[in-house]
Every structure is written in C-alpha cells, then in structure tokens.
Amino acid sequence: MQITDAELEVMRVVWARPGLSAADIHTALEGSQDWSRQTVKTLLARLTEKGALNAEPEGRKFLYTAALKQTDYEASATERFVDKVYRGRAAPLVAHLADSKGLTEEDIADLESLIERLKS
Amino acid sequence: MQITDAELEVMRVVWARPGLSAADIHTALEGSQDWSRQTVKTLLARLTEKGALNAEPEGRKFLYTAALKQTDYEASATERFVDKVYRGRAAPLVAHLADSKGLTEEDIADLESLIERLKS
DNA sequence: TTCTATTGACTACATATGTAGACGATATTA
C-alpha cells in the first residue's frame, strides 16, 4: 500500500476526524494545503481506490473513514524506509536522528523509557 | 535533493566503489537489479544532472564519483521521512521500530549508549 | 584496413503523482 505525500495529508485529516465529507476535508485542509476542491476529491478517489479509505454514501454525499489504520501505515512506511535507506538496520537510523536537532529533551526521555522496556 | 528508489541502488554502488564507469556499474548491479545497460545509463544521467554524481571523462568513457555523501543523503532522507510520517517527532518512529522485528539485541545496545551520549 | 564491440547521446513510452477544469444532477434559496 503506497500512500503519496499529498495523499498522506488527506489521510491525516480522516484519521483525526473520521466521517467527514469531501467538502469538510477540503475545509480542514485549508491553511495547511492550498488545494482546490477537485484536487482533494482526486486524492480521496485515489485513496478509496487503493483501499486506504472507505466512502460511505450519506444522502447525496460520501463520508470518509480510514480503512488503513494510522499505526499500520506508520509501521509499514517505516519498514519500507528502513529497508530502502538503511538496508533494514535500525541503529544507524537512530544515530542519524541523534545527530540532527530532531530530538527534543522529551524525545530523549521517551527513548530512554523505550529502551528500558526493550531490554526486558 | 530527491533520490528515487532506482537511483539509490546506483548511488550505493558508487558510494561503495567510487570511480567506476557506467559499464562497471551495470555489471556491479547484476544480480541485485535486472536492468539493461540503458537503464543504468539513464539513472546515471539523472543523478549527474541532479548533482548527486560527478562524471569525470576518462578516455572515451566517464568515471562516476559521488557528489552527495552517503551520510548526508541518509541524514536528509531521514529528516524528510520523519517530517512526513511523524511530523518531526522521532520517538514514535523508534517505538515502531521496536515493535517490528527491526531491532536486534545489538541495535538495542547501540541505542542505549546513544541515549547515554544524548543525555550529556 | 575493414568488421565488430563498446560507449555516450538522443529518444521513447507507460505508469505514478500533483493539480485541477468541465459538466450534469440535485438541493437550497429567493
């Protein structure tokens, strides 16, 4: 299941608020994405076709819910990424994260407890 | 700097062995990638155009070296990935890695010392 | 020297992706 960058923005909205219509999703994206109504609809159609979204008819419109869970998407996207860039080795990835300013104090604390958990 | 999946396979060869010719790179990819000579040349041309590779004329052919360092590529690819999928938060990424079989004992040990280093 | 193999340059083409217009049906409002 491949989700493109633009499609992911749409998925985010649906994950956050399931059951919105195309127009609602378009509205929800204003501010972050300057897309026309048609663009959003195209992305919705592609995602539905791919099986990532379900479109429930409701009166004259459709309400969208995610068929693909966010955690499942994240897991598979991460696996693909690690396989592609790091040949499946996770440690160098984290080393890179560490080198970038990407890790906040909070992240580090989270990682620490994660490590504790992993060791058991 | 966007490197596509196919292009990345070519970069790997050049990172591992700088200064090969197109034919050498094609040969090096046999086994992992069933690409024609032309396909490899197209990828080489695209990478050179993007500035990821340097092509040094050598007699009648070109010898390729990386203009983009592997660690720099990995760092920026990782940053883009984390921004895209995790909105820049690294901890949930590692949590996913932990849940998959992606982390070996060794990885966990590496992570632990990494965390120690980060805390200081 | 003539044939052949090698090499780069140019070109091609299907599918994916980002982005959106046109159009017809229906609901809402005046």
Add this chain to the structure above:
DNA sequence: TAATATCGTCTACATATGTAGTCAATAGAA
C-alpha cells in the same frame, strides 16, 4: 418555480519515475 450553490463523475495535463531502444562515433580485433 426559477436561479444558484453543491456534489459527484469524467477528463486533462505537466512532471516524475521506471525501464529501455536506436544511432553514430570510436576503439579494438581480424
């Protein structure tokens, strides 16, 4: 009821990406 706003469907089009063919020049072999 007539005008208008809304919604879905179909279609479009440029650029990116994966994959590769053709051709002319040149170097090496016979």
